Amino acid sequence: MKKIAKDQVIYAMSSENKPVLKAHSGDRICFETRDCYGDEITPQDPDRRPLQINPATGPVFVEEAQVGDTLKVTIEKITLQDQALVGSYPKSGMMADWIERRMIHFLPVQENQLEFQKDLVVKTAPMIGVIGVAPEAESVACRKPGVHGGNMDCRKIREGSVVYLPVFHPGALLALGDVHAAMGDGEVMGSGAEIAANVTVQIEVIKETCGEPWVVDRDRVYVITSAETMEEALKQGCYKMNQRLQKQLGLSPEMAGMLMSLEGNSEICQVVNPFVTLRFGMPLVRFLSKEGKRS
Amino acid sequence: MKKIAKDQVIYAMSSENKPVLKAHSGDRICFETRDCYGDEITPQDPDRRPLQINPATGPVFVEEAQVGDTLKVTIEKITLQDQALVGSYPKSGMMADWIERRMIHFLPVQENQLEFQKDLVVKTAPMIGVIGVAPEAESVACRKPGVHGGNMDCRKIREGSVVYLPVFHPGALLALGDVHAAMGDGEVMGSGAEIAANVTVQIEVIKETCGEPWVVDRDRVYVITSAETMEEALKQGCYKMNQRLQKQLGLSPEMAGMLMSLEGNSEICQVVNPFVTLRFGMPLVRFLSKEGKRS
Incomplete structure (x- = not known):
């Protein structure tokens, strides 16, 4: 199986990104991903503010993918690292009006559970926050969603799911990252359980057109x-x-x-x-x- | 068990509505409900346009209910009549921009299924569209939702669920109706499978305050x-x-x-x-x- 290491990341999806791997329809690929802060925020340095967020590992050039095709991505496996983090950010998200304190809270992962605090665990439900291809026109930051995919933060993009993405450029240029160990629909405070992970997918090219992610x-x-x-x-x-x-x-x-x-x-x-x-x-x-x- | 017949309906929730039944905390009550068109649209008269919509059966005066209490309503049973209808309305709902034709489509109910068309059935999933108490201030039409309840069209208000409503007036004045045999979250075309039904609930008064429906x-x-x-x-x-x-x-x-x-x-x-x-x-x-x- 082909593998892409986590030092191969992009912060914007673009047709100008250089492929880091060439693959064929039918291939299985393992993406090593960083968390949404590029793994920069640690218990030793919780106050660090990364310059960029939401790195995506890739992109992959899929040989058979032509403009107007659909790239089918089957999510086979998401393997989480052993620690996640969740944030509270002043003036952001659905609670912006009354949350004033920045906090970064670390969540050890053990046996499919996140330890939120003593006697309070959250079940893991791994999902992929960012997954997409090179957009049709100009580049789009990985922190944004769009018809090319990107930062959709959709809880249904998880093990066993199939994602269909439109191909706007030869090779499609698939990239993914921003895995969450758990996240509620809405991600109302602006953060899931952000975590580094290994994501194994199978890619296939379908000779039909889809106009947006399915x-x-x-x-x-x-x-x-x-x-x-x-x-x-x-x-x-x-x-x-x-x-x-x-x-x-x-x-x-x-x-x-x-x-x-x-x-x-x-x-x-x-x-x-x-x-x-x-x-x-x-x-x-x-x-x-x-x-x-x-x- | 106490029962309220379907000729006892209101079209607005109001503290001025005359109670049609007096009950005690702990009582079980069966509400006979009309569909959202007051049962007026029939296969014999599909073009009829009712003057008012969303009748609610009631209201019930609950002896123990005081201002500031919570009325707990446990939905024990929803028994559907044998035919539902679903509508397409020009310029309404999430598809307003491109749906131009009014249609009323009748759906026979049989063995927990709705016959949408030949070879295409929809599973029944009964829920209550309108449930509420007299609002704090002026009357509110039953077609509207609010902190008093009303036309919330919440799919989770179904058999086995418990609804908590704030009490704004002595007796609470509970009324309900607008049952759907099935409805997707959003009710995106403005209509569920509208149907008459019998709804059995148990009511209890809790001496605590809830500010809105739970x-x-x-x-x-x-x-x-x-x-x-x-x-x-x-x-x-x-x-x-x-x-x-x-x-x-x-x-x-x-x-x-x-x-x-x-x-x-x-x-x-x-x-x-x-x-x-x-x-x-x-x-x-x-x-x-x-x-x-x-x-």
């Missing part, structure tokens, strides 16, 4: 959208899902919309990055063929 | 907040949850906020009523005593 887990198909407001992100997600259901099930826009109203879930990924990210999820069964295969 | 299900404790925007509703919910966690666990605002960021979920109830409604949920275990009891 995620499939055991139960649902999600379209992921980012915008300035939650309302706008949700509207975009509803539009994309409606279009897809029309095509998949042969429904009118009205009938597809009613089905979405009945069994589609509007869900929040994060509300603390430069754009907010929502996902709209429909049951996976709506996208399976009669033989139960994913179509 | 819901407890098997896994989580949710605070429910409504506002003009999703961001504002979520901010309010985060504030309330933060306050409660500080008290419950003896945490600072920062530590409570970090715990929320790690394991609190920002969730969407509905985005289609005059105010949108969100819920913020934390694991129930955070609110249990060491003996496992709810505190």
Whole structure:
């Protein structure tokens, strides 16, 4: 299996980034990732303020990936390091109006648990915060989300999930990082359990077009959208899902919309990055063929 | 068991509503409810436009309920009638920009399934759309949500859940209705599977104050907040949850906020009523005593 070491990081996704690995459709790759602070904040130096945040390991050049294709990334394994950290930042996140104190709180990881404090543990639920390809136009900082992926902070991007990303440049230039050992939907204080990790994925090139990130887990198909407001992100997600259901099930826009109203879930990924990210999820069964295969 | 027939409905929650039943803390009551159109839209008359929507059956005067108390409502049973309907409305909901056709689609209910169309069934997941008490100040239409409850369209208000509502007037004046046989989070097209139902609840008066609706299900404790925007509703919910966690666990605002960021979920109830409604949920275990009891 190919491996990329954690000294190979980028802080912006761009078509001008030099690939650090060349791979083929079907390959499995292990990404060594740093935490969102580049592993710079430690118990010995908790007050350190990194100049840049959200490094992503990569990018990988995928030989078969052409403009207009879709890159399918199957998340096979996320192996966490043994310590995470979570932060409280003045004037940021959903509690900005009344949180004034900066704190960095270290969380030892043991047996699938994070020790938040004595007698209070949080279960680990590893997920990938940043995953994306080179964006269509100018470079985008890894701390931002967009149609190319990026800092979506989506809890559904976890072991066993499949992420679909649009290819805007030859080779796609996949990079990922910013793993969280745990994070609630919304990441309301602006921080998950930030941690370094090893992430093993399988990549495949699909000769179809997807216009934005989609995620499939055991139960649902999600379209992921980012915008300035939650309302706008949700509207975009509803539009994309409606279009897809029309095509998949042969429904009118009205009938597809009613089905979405009945069994589609509007869900929040994060509300603390430069754009907010929502996902709209429909049951996976709506996208399976009669033989139960994913179509 | 006491029962209220479906001809006893109100279209606004108000301290001036005449009680249709007097009950005691501990009583069980069955509410016969109409669908959100007052049962007026039928396959024989699908084009009918009711003058008022979202009737709630009641109100009940609870003898022990005093201003400042909390009314605890345990949802024991929701029994659906045999036909639901779902609507597509021009220029409404998250798909307003491109849905132009009004449609009313009838959904026969059979064996816990809704027949959406041939070969496409939706599982039933009954929930209560409207549940509330008389608001503190002027009357509020049942189609609106607020701190008194009302049209919150929260999918977690279902069999087995417990709803906590603030008491603003002697007797509380509980009313409920607008049951959905199924609905996705967000109710993105403005309609669930609207249906008449019988709802059995147990009511209890708690001599403590809750400032807004809270819901407890098997896994989580949710605070429910409504506002003009999703961001504002979520901010309010985060504030309330933060306050409660500080008290419950003896945490600072920062530590409570970090715990929320790690394991609190920002969730969407509905985005289609005059105010949108969100819920913020934390694991129930955070609110249990060491003996496992709810505190």
